Amino acid sequence: MITKQLAEEIVAQTTIRLNRNLNVMDTKGMILASGEAERIEKIHEGAARVAKTGETVAISEANLSDWQGVKPGINMPIHFQGNLVGVIGITGNPEELKEISTLVQLTTEMMVHQSLITSHIEWNRKRNELIFEELTSGKPLSAAVHERIFQIGLEGKMSFMTLLIELKKPPSSSQRIIEQLEAHFDSHTVIAGHSQLNEIFLLVAGAGTLNLEEELYSLLHFLQKTAPGRIGVGIPVDSIFDIRTSYLAARNALKFGKPGQQLIYFEDVELMALLKRNPQDKLEKFADRILNGLSDTLCQTLTEFLACNKNHADTSARLKIHRHTLTYRLKKIRELTGLDPTEFKDAVVIYLALALRNS
Known part of the structure; x- marks a missing residue:
């Protein structure tokens, strides 16, 4: 009518x-x-x-x-x-x-x-956003959402993954961006829409059949040309009713990803997400206690040393210093902290302290 x-x-x-x-x-x-x-x-x-x-x-x-x-x-x-x-x-x-x-x-x-x-398109979009909102709310699903999930065949599909795309600024035509994102994954995308003002969600079905890394970098390249932003990648789940787990993982990926990082997998920030469940003041005290007395130069040396998997040659090259200088700095760190960065257990403690300080 x-x-x-x-x-x-x-x-x-x-x-x-x-x-x-x-x-x-x-x-x-x-x-x-x-x-x-x-x-x-x-x-x-x-x-x-x-x-x-x-x-x-x-x-x-x-x-x-x-x-x-x-x-x-x-x-x-x-x-x-x-x-x-x-x-x-x-x-x-x-x-x-x-x-x-x-x-x-x-x-x-x-x-x-x-x-x-x-x-009709707008109605479908709002319906999809409602379904996604209920699925990720942690609350019991309404009968209407249950029925719609059944109608579009989501109950029978396996392997779902949530992608959250955080845009730097609201696009002039978010509807067009969403349509292009859906087309990018073709039949794998089952639900897409806005989760927040500057954020778009994509619920991807059959993620296990995708060359995911290739698809994500292709998607990132597309975004840089149309609507610059970054992507938080959740973990795959086996049921549409477990999608909240994937969504929270993608949310944490965006929350704890490094500044400037454009493609963030939850696996890369999982440890930090677990640590951040503790009170912030306790985390700060831990980092300050471990790194107490270390200068910015020594902290940078530690960061590069651990990033190079404790390889002296690679670390010296990245810092553009002589290997003897690196050895001296590592010795100084042991004296100041009582921890040996070359030892696995001590390196883990130092890594966590650095990660918390830089988060």
Whole structure:
């Protein structure tokens, strides 16, 4: 059915171009919008006949008395996907309107098609966002969401993964971005939408069949050209009803990813996420106690040493220092902290302290 708002838009747009009065009626013949305001919400018998028969009705001065609530003109059916959704009427001499009536009918149907398709897409998007919101809320699912999950076949699919895309700024057309993201994964993406103002979620089904790393880097490349941001990658789960676990993992990936890191897997930040469950003041005290007395230079040396898997040659090359200088610094660190960075157990403690300080 044509809404009153759409009817008003059709009249406004078309009247300006034709310089003639137009009426848009619903499928019962009631005038929804008109260039003649006094006719709105009145029954147009000619439109009612069009709605009933699906045929164009021309009304002239000669047969005007046969109808009520009408003026001379041509009234034509408006179809959408083969169904009658309304009637468009042009006021005037039917003979003079023959040349433009078909064009007006075609233009109106194009406007209706665009509007209703857009409304359908928006409705689907809001429905998807509602489903995702309930799935990730941790609360019992409503009957409506249960039914929709069953209808679109999500219960029978295996392996789901959540991707959260954090955009640097709101895009000019977020709808278009979401459509492009869905197309990127083709049939693997089952639900997409907004989870926050500057954040888009993608629920990917069958992630196990994807070359995930390749797909993600391709997606990241696409984003840098259209809507720069970063991607938090959740962990795969085997059921749609466990998607909250994947979502929280993706959320933590964004939360604890390093500044400037654009593609963040939960596995890369899992340890930090676990640590951060402790009170912040205790974590700070731990980091300060372990790293107490170390200068920025020594902390940087430790960071690079651990990043190079405790390889002296690689660390010296990255820091652009002599190996003897590195050996001296590591010895100094042992003296100040009582911990030996070359020993596995001590290196773990130092690594955690550095990670907490830099988080």
